Amino acid sequence: MYVRQLKLGPMENFVYLLGAEGAHETAVVDPAWDFAAALRAAEEDGRAITHALISHHHFDHVNGLPDVLARGGIRVYAHKLDVPKIAPEMQKEIEGLSAGDDVEVGPLRVSVLHTPGHTPGSTCWHAGGGLFAGDTVFVNACGRCDLAGGDPEQMFHSLKRVAELPEEVKLYPGHDYGDVPVSSIGRERANNPYFQKLASLTDFVSWRMRPRK
Ligand SMILES: [Zn+2]
Numbered sequence: 001m002y003v004r005q006l007k008l009g010p011m012e013n014f015v016y017l018l019g020a021e022g023a024h025e026t027a028v029v030d031p032a033w034d035f036a037a038a039l040r041a042a043e044e045d046g047r048a049i050t051h052a053l054i055s056h057h058h059f060d061h062v063n064g065l066p067d068v069l070a071r072g073g074i075r076v077y078a079h080k081l082d083v084p085k086i087a088p089e090m091q092k093e094i095e096g097l098s099a100g101d102d103v104e105v106g107p108l109r110v111s112v113l114h115t116p117g118h119t120p121g122s123t124c125w126h127a128g129g130g131l132f133a134g135d136t137v138f139v140n141a142c143g144r145c146d147l148a149g150g151d152p153e154q155m156f157h158s159l160k161r162v163a164e165l166p167e168e169v170k171l172y173p174g175h176d177y178g179d180v181p182v183s184s185i186g187r188e189r190a191n192n193p194y195f196q197k198l199a200s201l202t203d204f205v206s207w208r209m210r211p212r213k
Contacts, residue, residue: 055134139178
């Protein structure tokens with residue numbers, strides 16, 4: 001699988017390009033901050049952005065969507081529960097998906113792992129040996145559940161599902177918040193304090209919702 005990680009914007013966001021090795025078709029995960037940079041990166045690698053996959057509706061993950069739509073010819077996907085939170089004039093351009101749906105990016109199949117908790121429609125995009133986790137799982141952390149639409153009980157169940165993936169699956173987080181830019185399910189199971197709390201729903205919820213400095 002082809003994967004390229006770009007760090008863009010003032011909030012340490014990671015934007016990803018992915019597709020089948022040697023193919024032309026390429027998806028951008030979370031087009032934000034500098035879509036021109038993503039286009040240039042794809043072109044450097046002899047590829048073209050044909051799909052955009054949204055992890056969730058927060059502005060720091062979707063603020064490049066106007067540029068994506070202006071370019072034309074790029075199909076945009078998000079979980080149907082987060083589509084209504086995206087600017088109304090863009091909603092009709094987005095295909096709303098559900099848990100288990102797939103997107104074919106050329107020969108690469110990318111699946112929706114619906115992981116609510118940070119937002120109702122938060123999605124981890126699962127392709128090949130990689131999980132593009134948005135703001136659901138970070139290196140050594142997980143997404144906040146105290147923002148509008150957040151739910152720590154849903155996050156508990158979402159992290160449990162992520163933890164069941166094979167340990168060798170690579171974790172590609174939505175922000176550069178950890179000690180490494182790319183991790184794996186096995187590394188997070190071993191090191192991520194939120195994965196350590198998955199034995200008890202009540203412990204997880206109280207710890208996730210502990211007062212922040
Ligand atoms: Zn977010």
